[in-house]
Amino acid sequence: MSEPTLNMEQPPTALQRFKASHFWHSFKIDRVAQLSFLIFLTYAVLAISASFIAPFDPYDASQIDIMNSEIPPSWQEEGEEGFLLGTDAQGRDMLSTILYGTRVSLMIGLCAVALQALLGIVIGLTAGYIGGRVDSFLMRIADIQLSFSTLMVAIIVLAVFQATFGTELYQQLAMIMLILVIGIAEWPQYARTIRASVLAEKKKEYVDAARVMGFGRLRIMFRHILPNTLSPILVISTVQIANAIISEASLSFLGLGMPVSQPSLGSLISSGFEYIFSGAWWITVIPGVVLIVLVLVMNLLGDWMRDVLNPKLYKG
Amino acid sequence: MPLLEVNNLEVCFGLRSGAVKALRDVSFTLERGERLGVVGESGAGKSVLGFSIINLLSRPGQISSGSVHFEGNDLASLAPGELRSIRGNRISMIFQDPMMTLNPVLTIGVQMVECLLAHRKISKADAKRISLKKLQQVQIPSPEKRLDQYPHELSGGMRQRIVIAIGLLLDPDIIIADEPTTALDVTIQAEIMDLMLNLCEQNNVALILITHDLGVVSQVTQRMLVMYAGRIIEQGPTKEVINDAQHPYTQGLMNALPQMAIPGQKLNQIKGTMPPLQRIPKGCSFNPRCEYVMDVCKQKLPSFTESGNCQVACHMVAESKQDKLLVKEV
Amino acid sequence: MIAFFVKRFFQAVVVMFVISLISFSIQDNLGDPLRELVGQAVSEEERQALREEMGLNDPFLVQYVRFAKKAVQGDLGDSYFFKKPAFEVIMKKLPATLELVFGATIIIILFSVPIGVYSAINPQSWFSKTVMGLSIVGISIPVFLTAIGLIYLFAIELNWLPSYGRGETSNVMGFWETGLLSADGLKHLILPSFTLASIMLPLFIRLIRAEMMEVLQSEYVKFAWAKGISPRRIYFVHALKNTMLPVITVGGVQIGTMVAYTILTETVFQWPGMGFLFLEAVNRVDTPLIVAYLIVVGAIFVVTNTLVDLIYGLVNPTVNLAGKK
Numbered sequence: 001m002s003e004p005t006l007n008m009e010q011p012p013t014a015l016q017r018f019k020a021s022h023f024w025h026s027f028k029i030d031r032v033a034q035l036s037f038l039i040f041l042t043y044a045v046l047a048i049s050a051s052f053i054a055p056f057d058p059y060d061a062s063q064i065d066i067m068n069s070e071i072p073p074s075w076q077e078e079g080e081e082g083f084l085l086g087t088d089a090q091g092r093d094m095l096s097t098i099l100y101g102t103r104v105s106l107m108i109g110l111c112a113v114a115l116q117a118l119l120g121i122v123i124g125l126t127a128g129y130i131g132g133r134v135d136s137f138l139m140r141i142a143d144i145q146l147s148f149s150t151l152m153v154a155i156i157v158l159a160v161f162q163a164t165f166g167t168e169l170y171q172q173l174a175m176i177m178l179i180l181v182i183g184i185a186e187w188p189q190y191a192r193t194i195r196a197s198v199l200a201e202k203k204k205e206y207v208d209a210a211r212v213m214g215f216g217r218l219r220i221m222f223r224h225i226l227p228n229t230l231s232p233i234l235v236i237s238t239v240q241i242a243n244a245i246i247s248e249a250s251l252s253f254l255g256l257g258m259p260v261s262q263p264s265l266g267s268l269i270s271s272g273f274e275y276i277f278s279g280a281w282w283i284t285v286i287p288g289v290v291l292i293v294l295v296l297v298m299n300l301l302g303d304w305m306r307d308v309l310n311p312k313l314y315k316g
Numbered sequence: 317m318p319l320l321e322v323n324n325l326e327v328c329f330g331l332r333s334g335a336v337k338a339l340r341d342v343s344f345t346l347e348r349g350e351r352l353g354v355v356g357e358s359g360a361g362k363s364v365l366g367f368s369i370i371n372l373l374s375r376p377g378q379i380s381s382g383s384v385h386f387e388g389n390d391l392a393s394l395a396p397g398e399l400r401s402i403r404g405n406r407i408s409m410i411f412q413d414p415m416m417t418l419n420p421v422l423t424i425g426v427q428m429v430e431c432l433l434a435h436r437k438i439s440k441a442d443a444k445r446i447s448l449k450k451l452q453q454v455q456i457p458s459p460e461k462r463l464d465q466y467p468h469e470l471s472g473g474m475r476q477r478i479v480i481a482i483g484l485l486l487d488p489d490i491i492i493a494d495e496p497t498t499a500l501d502v503t504i505q506a507e508i509m510d511l512m513l514n515l516c517e518q519n520n521v522a523l524i525l526i527t528h529d530l531g532v533v534s535q536v537t538q539r540m541l542v543m544y545a546g547r548i549i550e551q552g553p554t555k556e557v558i559n560d561a562q563h564p565y566t567q568g569l570m571n572a573l574p575q576m577a578i579p580g581q582k583l584n585q586i587k588g589t590m591p592p593l594q595r596i597p598k599g600c601s602f603n604p605r606c607e608y609v610m611d612v613c614k615q616k617l618p619s620f621t622e623s624g625n626c627q628v629a630c631h632m633v634a635e636s637k638q639d640k641l642l643v644k645e646v
Numbered sequence: 647m648i649a650f651f652v653k654r655f656f657q658a659v660v661v662m663f664v665i666s667l668i669s670f671s672i673q674d675n676l677g678d679p680l681r682e683l684v685g686q687a688v689s690e691e692e693r694q695a696l697r698e699e700m701g702l703n704d705p706f707l708v709q710y711v712r713f714a715k716k717a718v719q720g721d722l723g724d725s726y727f728f729k730k731p732a733f734e735v736i737m738k739k740l741p742a743t744l745e746l747v748f749g750a751t752i753i754i755i756l757f758s759v760p761i762g763v764y765s766a767i768n769p770q771s772w773f774s775k776t777v778m779g780l781s782i783v784g785i786s787i788p789v790f791l792t793a794i795g796l797i798y799l800f801a802i803e804l805n806w807l808p809s810y811g812r813g814e815t816s817n818v819m820g821f822w823e824t825g826l827l828s829a830d831g832l833k834h835l836i837l838p839s840f841t842l843a844s845i846m847l848p849l850f851i852r853l854i855r856a857e858m859m860e861v862l863q864s865e866y867v868k869f870a871w872a873k874g875i876s877p878r879r880i881y882f883v884h885a886l887k888n889t890m891l892p893v894i895t896v897g898g899v900q901i902g903t904m905v906a907y908t909i910l911t912e913t914v915f916q917w918p919g920m921g922f923l924f925l926e927a928v929n930r931v932d933t934p935l936i937v938a939y940l941i942v943v944g945a946i947f948v949v950t951n952t953l954v955d956l957i958y959g960l961v962n963p964t965v966n967l968a969g970k971k
Contacts (some may be wrong), residue, residue, distance in 0.1 A: 003761065048898060146899070148902070148947075149902050149903035149905075149906040151903070151906040151907065151909075151910075152902070152903070152905065152906035152943070155906065155909060156940065159924075159925075159928040159936070160672055160936070162928065162938075163928060163931045163933075242786065244786050249788050249790075250788055250789065250790065250910055253788070253790045253910065254909065254910065254913060254915075254925060255925075255929075256928075257888045266788075269791065270790075273790075273794065273914075276787070276794065276798070277797075277798075277802060288794070291791070292786055292787050292788075293790065295786040295788075296782070296783060296786035297789075298786075299782050299785055299786050300782060303782060309949075370872065370873055372868065372871055374863065374868065393728065400874045400875075400876070401874065402874070403871070403872055403874035404872060404874030404875070405874055406872035408872065409869070409870075409872040411865055411868070411869055413865065416865035416866060417865050417866055417869045417871065418866055419866040419867075419884050419888070420866070420888070420963070420964055421887045421888055421891075421961070421962065421963055421964075422883070422884070422887075423963075428876050430879065430883075431871070431873045431874070431875060432875070434874055434875040434876065434879075435874060462735065466963040466964065468963070468964045476795070479869075482873065625796070
């Protein structure tokens, strides 16, 4: 407080600007958004520290005892103290498997969306900024790509891949394949929105100013236009992560995703499916609930952000 | 008894951050067959006034107090069913943009006939016959063809003729026309305006013409209201208001007209802009822009002062009247 | 009208050409048809001779043309597993899948239109708010979990409905095995259809609600109010028709998505349709069957897209079917 004048002259820091923003303000008053964010944060922390907090290592065959299979959660009569959420058909501790599975699901979701965003942003910026034939060509491809359902494309590609290379090699490469397939199939979502924003931004004066000042095309695109397309990117990404996690779970459920030895939430649910009606419900239900809550909070956050940031999304 | 009598009308838009008043204390009357002009900048509340007369404000707008008496009924408090029997029937509206006013997926015939059938117990064939007659009245070329056409097949001018025909369909008592020609080509604006005025005159229909075009108002209306930030600030016979504007804002509007300017000189614009409805200043809402601003203007809302046949809401006008009175007494 | 069909036909040819090219490359690279035919116990020389005879050594293009010629006549080779023409095998399973999609579509239309319209007209009511809340939960539940939940509740706990298979079917017109004509068949259809519908239902409710709310704000709806016509006519004649235009377009794309989701639904319910068959074919590396599936699905895409365009053109007077706008 001794030098108030100096403070006044300094531009506000990023944090100060953030605190004064509409975004932060509406977050402070929206309980659903707060709760969703808190839950998502918990998921993220648990996933990152899975190998430290999980009581067992589900990837380590020496820690698994088949005699321990299908033990119900500890609060049930036949449950055991050591296995809080029971064990699966192979005798793996459910809690540990779910922690690791969440990590796999989240990782595939995040990486796939990162790939989508990268492809989409580059293609969208190119199409929007260069325009003309390049634009109509790229957007035509995006239209065609969108008219095929992602799940369909993923199933076919993964099925053919599995049939060609055999199950063993496939299981080793499953994670990369999932990321690639989900990542490549959904780029048009980003590209179309980015393109629309670029077209809108291009007309504005600051872009002209930057061009007059002699900045190169790439610099104008990445330094000047891209930051202005952040809010649609943020909104799409949240929803896309939720979608990617569901796609991964669906593919794993069909046996085209993560192998049982290295399960994601989807393959855990799938592996428990055989046992659900013989009484061992927890193998399916617990990871199922974990999955639904994760996807739900992502969707709620996406919805909230769409309301707050209100970006001009491309209407499909 | 006047045909329409609006008293102390107030309209609120209930936004989350407190209600915004789009209209305050609006009162005026309209006689049968009279032509009334409503002028003001965009955002002054002209269109809101038009819609609130037939109580057709879109959410979250609503009439919060005041009355709109039409033939003894207060439209502001009428039940929805009764209100519906007046809308389109006794009081009809003509919207600004004919490109947006007609439903793109219904034929012209359907959109005309449904209006007749909603208000009169007649057969479809009769309704069609009346529609055709009205289309002839608005001088549309080959009217029989139009009934089966869709709006997108017609030009803007033709569409506005059809909108006017729909407005006149049930021989209403009042037509509220909200900028009926602004969206049209300049070349046909006058034509459409003449058509509308002639038809109103022939059928003895009262007209409320909402516009920002002072030229049109001065030519065609008998009385006019000037609105600023949701209030009427001056009203009276059009000739008097135009020739001898009292309120500084009205004077400013006149001076900004190109025909008022001396050739070679810059047009006189009113400085500043109208404040948004959430931030209307205390006292007279025009005070930050007024060149004659006084202390009282920033404190107290001016009430209406009679000046000739006009009413003006301005402290300065009130004071000068007062002075004249004092002079007379002395 | 003729121009429209010519244009659509041309598009269909292009799409089918691309699909056939993809299918052919799969066939070319996946598995060894020779081994499937003669087994391992044939000498290398005999193999070569056979290869030459079967045209497997011909250039890619020659082989593709041969494949395409046969494909046009419906000959996609024999399924390795069923030892029958692949096309025939797929077509036998097609009715089951189409009936499933049909059931789901009916459910979606029946629920999404009234719910979407109601919640657009009364956005502040508790019903609309509940629907919006539930729809986001619905979007977040993967379809196979919906299926498991429904099976658990209705088949196991309540024991009202069967949990797998098609039940009793009857033959119509010689080639269509249908489950729609018997009570048992219909009962079997309920759970799978609701499962398949559950994916799209929340999306459609939200879409219809959003579009309808936008239309209700439009000038022409305001003008309709100013004309004094009844609310019912405004909602269902003026607003609904305009609301449905974008919904039809999106709906057409979503039918394609639904075909993909039949694979998941059919797997959980062991529904003997194409999707279930396809997954089995993948596990058995039954290439001709995989190819046949791709081509049939491609054809379904083309047909539904054409139909959707046609319906859109009929509903929307501003679209000239000849292609002029």
